[in-house]
Amino acid sequence: MDITKIIVPKKSIGGICIGENIEKIEARISGRYKSHKEVNSLTIDDGLIGAYHGTDGIISSISCNRSFTGNYQNKLWAGMTVADVLRHSKEQVAWSGFVQIDKISGIGLSLPEAHDDFESLADYLGLDFVFDELWVYNF
Template sequence: MDITNLIVPKKSIGGVCIGDSIEKIEAGLSGHYKIHKEQNSLTLDDGFIRAYYGPDGIITAISCNSKFTGSYQNKLWAGMTVAEVLTHSKEQIAWSGFVQVDKISGSGLSLPEEHDDFESLTDHFALDFIFDELWVYDF
């Protein structure tokens, strides 16, 4: 399995897909990446990509950090600053612990727990604040 630089909301990051078997992903990527497996997540290269799975071993959500160089339509990527979010999107809302932009459901930038809601991004965050993680989910 080769990692791509694609982000597909509600579906995948880098070719790791929601609905895939974690064993399939682990087998396809072992030898290419440093893998750390926990009870409900599989991490590649210290968070480059992290797949979350349920007791059945099926991936339910995926995240990546700024080491992942892909983006969604040059509008959304891990490691964005607040200034970049404001430049590359027209609308930003807080939704379920994430910054969702331009009504693109199924993907978002992870908000710190202490700031899980906002009226405007600049209410709580400086323009140089970096959103370390991007998530893809289907809820």
């Protein structure tokens, strides 16, 4: 399996999909990418992609770090600054620990714990603050 640059809200990052079995993903990437497995997660290439799953092994959410070079519609990508978010979106809301933009559900930038709620994104984080992770989820 080659990791793609495609991000699909509520579905996938890099070709790894919510709802897939983690063991199948591990087998598909074996020998091509470095991976680290923990109780409820599989990390690929030092966080390039992380897949999170329950005890049944079914992936429930996926993240990527700024080494992942894909983006979603030139609006969202890991490694964005607050200035980038404001420039590439019309509306930003804090939702469940993530910044969601333009009412696009199932995809978001991970907020730091101390700033997991905001009225205006720039009021809480400086314009040069970098969002290290982008997440895809279906909750």
